[in-house]
Amino acid sequence: MKNEHAARPEGKQTGHGLLFDGVTKGFGGKVAVRDVSLSLNAGERVAVIGPSGAGKTTLLRLAAGALRPDAGAVTFNGSSVTGSTTTLAYQGETLVDRRTALSNVLTGRIGALSWLRGFIEPLLPRHPEPALERLGAVGLVERADVPVKSLSAGERQRVAFARALMQDTAVVLADEPTANLDPSSRRNVIDVLDAALNGELLITVLHDVDLALKHFDRIVGMADGLVRFDTPAPAVTDDQLDSLFAAGASTPDTDAEGTGTEKESEAPVPRYV
């Protein structure tokens, strides 16, 4: 990342990496994601941009295994995505305020365990080293014992990333991780996340288009549930952006394909951290 804009691998659908293959998802008659095919590979830094209601969060939740497609498939290395494949990093506000940064990061590990181990884990002695390592990766090891309510919004977001990284999954997802930050904290948080990653695929929904273009390699532009473009960041044009956000002004179609009554309860509960 960091403006290197490495040439992205061809979008050939090989079954490796994270693959959306003709994915459609609707909610009660409204199609949120429509026939999306994407091939995303390890190490890529992908920003998903687009107007409100474009389907960005739905795409991320499909990648997390939190939603099941009505049509098509989402796979990682050929198998259906599950919570052990992907981690969806919560926003910093979701941390437990009165607990220390270390304690919050330690709880991230619970999601990576079996349900039984996850149930008894809080009762067992904690081994803080992996959590301290993740806090070190986001530059906050010296703040490990500080209650998160005393941290800045940017620091909280970095703790949330450290917590997500505890799960050691190949795919890290983040939905608007910079939403409540000032511009300089936004850049800092994205840089820190980039530096903390170690070959994982990162997919981030971002409203801040400039941040996406400057700090990510690959930009997926969505509007009305469709992928309007999927382009290396330096190749994104003003015309593409204009028509992307103009498209968002129109109302998404209703259930044209007969897809999509809401069936979220069918999906296994993902490991949100």
Ligand SMILES: Nc1ncnc2c1ncn2[C@@H]1O[C@H](COP(=O)(O)OP(=O)(O)OP(=O)(O)O)[C@@H](O)[C@H]1O
């Ligand atoms: N659980 C749900 N139940 C009903 N409709 C939903 C649900 N989730 C999303 N939608 C609808 O699907 C469409 C896409 O929503 P989504 O949240 O994916 O868009 P988005 O691009 O992330 O929007 P925003 O930028 O405003 O967060 C919207 O019309 C939304 O109202």
